Amino acid sequence: MRARIFAATAFVLVLLPILPHAGGRLRAAESGGWLFPEIQLRVPLTLNSGIYPRKSPLVRWKADFTALLRGANVDGSLDVNSLRVAAATESGSAKEIPSHFIPADGFDPRAAAQGELAWQAPGEMAALESRRYWVYFDVAGTTPRTAPQYPHLGGPDDRPANAVRNPGFERVDPKDPTKPAEWPITDARYGEGRLEIVHQPCHGGRNALKIQCTEGYGFGCRQEKIPMKPNTLYRVSVWARADAANPGEMTTMYILVFLTQRDGRPVATPRAVIECGDAVHPEQWKYLAKLGLYPYHSDVKTPSDTAYGSVRIQLYGDGARKRLAVGAVYVDDVEVLEVRPEDMIPPVGIQAEAVEKADTVKGK
Numbered sequence: 001m002r003a004r005i006f007a008a009t010a011f012v013l014v015l016l017p018i019l020p021h022a023g024g025r026l027r028a029a030e031s032g033g034w035l036f037p038e039i040q041l042r043v044p045l046t047l048n049s050g051i052y053p054r055k056s057p058l059v060r061w062k063a064d065f066t067a068l069l070r071g072a073n074v075d076g077s078l079d080v081n082s083l084r085v086a087a088a089t090e091s092g093s094a095k096e097i098p099s100h101f102i103p104a105d106g107f108d109p110r111a112a113a114q115g116e117l118a119w120q121a122p123g124e125m126a127a128l129e130s131r132r133y134w135v136y137f138d139v140a141g142t143t144p145r146t147a148p149q150y151p152h153l154g155g156p157d158d159r160p161a162n163a164v165r166n167p168g169f170e171r172v173d174p175k176d177p178t179k180p181a182e183w184p185i186t187d188a189r190y191g192e193g194r195l196e197i198v199h200q201p202c203h204g205g206r207n208a209l210k211i212q213c214t215e216g217y218g219f220g221c222r223q224e225k226i227p228m229k230p231n232t233l234y235r236v237s238v239w240a241r242a243d244a245a246n247p248g249e250m251t252t253m254y255i256l257v258f259l260t261q262r263d264g265r266p267v268a269t270p271r272a273v274i275e276c277g278d279a280v281h282p283e284q285w286k287y288l289a290k291l292g293l294y295p296y297h298s299d300v301k302t303p304s305d306t307a308y309g310s311v312r313i314q315l316y317g318d319g320a321r322k323r324l325a326v327g328a329v330y331v332d333d334v335e336v337l338e339v340r341p342e343d344m345i346p347p348v349g350i351q352a353e354a355v356e357k358a359d360t361v362k363g364k
Contacts, residue, residue, distance in 0.1 A: 035086045035094045039136040040358045041072060042086075047133060048349035049125040057121050057348050062204065065113040065137060072355040076139025078113035081147040085119050088132035097122070097133070098150035104205055106170030109140065112206050121348070160338035163226045164311065167334045169207045172197055180209055183221040186312060191216020191325055193315075203239040203285050203332035210243075212328040213315045219325060220254075220314035226336055228259065230306045233299060233339045236274045237289035238313055239332045244282040246327035253280050253329055254314045255288055257336060262307040269293075269303040277316065280329060291339060309336060 034042075047059060065078045085099040099119040106112055117135060125131065138145075171181040178197055185195060193213040202208040213219035228234065234257075242251040254277035259267045266272065276290035293300040313334065317325030 033094055034358055034361055035096065036084055036136050039082050039084065039138045041074065041138055042134045042136045042356050043068060044353040044356065045133040045135060046351045047121060047131045049127055049129045050346060050349055051127050052345050053127045054125045054348065056123065057125060058118060059121050059348050060116055060118045061350050062116050063114065066111065068355050069139065072357065074139060077110035079138050079140040079145055080109065081145040082136065082138040083117065084136040084148065086134045086136065094134065105168050106205055114205055163228060163336040164334045165223060168205045168332060169197060169209045170205050182223055183209065186220045186222045186314065190218035193219035195221055198330065201241060201330055208330045208332040210328055210330050211313065211315050213325045217317040217325050218314050220312060223311045226309045226311060228302060228306055228309045229338065230304045231301050233292055233301045234274060235289055235291045235337050235339050236276060237287060237335045239285045239287055240280045241285045241330045242280045242282045243328035250279040251327050251329055252277060252316045253288060254316050256312045257309040259302060259306045260308045260310060261305050267303045267305050272303055311336065
């Protein structure tokens, strides 16, 4: 699982409303024709530039093909070699666009066919422009398909990798499958509780982590010795959701990354920590993210002696106000990601529609 979400105050991946371009591009290419007759399914997508003009933006679409197949009442395993991307042209036809599929952690072509499909949208997009795309896919058949031979995209393969191990909690502790691999409990100085792998609710993939504080002012999990570069801007993030059975009206979550030198000592810069916290609620998942060091401005890079980071995901109360942290939260898709200049604006908005079948569209 990967959650790739970008920058500044507008870190959250917002699915922007469809904003038709003045040229009527969407109406001119509503169906686009069925470009790949040997592939039986496709998902229509609308890309929105938002308020930013863009030049050949990198599009990153998080897809759950298992859910798409289920929604289309199609039984079978995803054939990764069938994946194709097509873009609408000015004439109303469609053309193939080179793409790259990045399987999520725990990928399974039948039970968990999730991943990220990335491609470079050709040309310039004006602010408030929308474009039409289709992602074609199919189930595995008796005749194997050959993977498309695209040139190097110059984008997805070169993106910084998430530094967190087991970020989506898909791997479990081999000694106890109810616990996540790589994520032990934090020290019990402030509270007590338990960690538990759950399948619902999940933000992505098959698993999420339930953090439950049973006593005290704080409880959570940790991951040590995450490699981090000096003089580099990082974004730290997690998706969180409160349990509906929690007492009170709000549950406070924090994600923190403490920076250390190669020998394990804290970096020399005082208060060298990336920190983000907020209230979470049971109705929906909330994205908590921070760009750069606390308590400075949001674009401060790591100090020159940085070698590692230590992540803490905590359910917090308020010791000063005697408010306990008793309750539970679900967390998923943890990320410690190097931020490049092109990531400093929100990504292209993506709005997906219902799966279309070849026999239905061709019969229109």
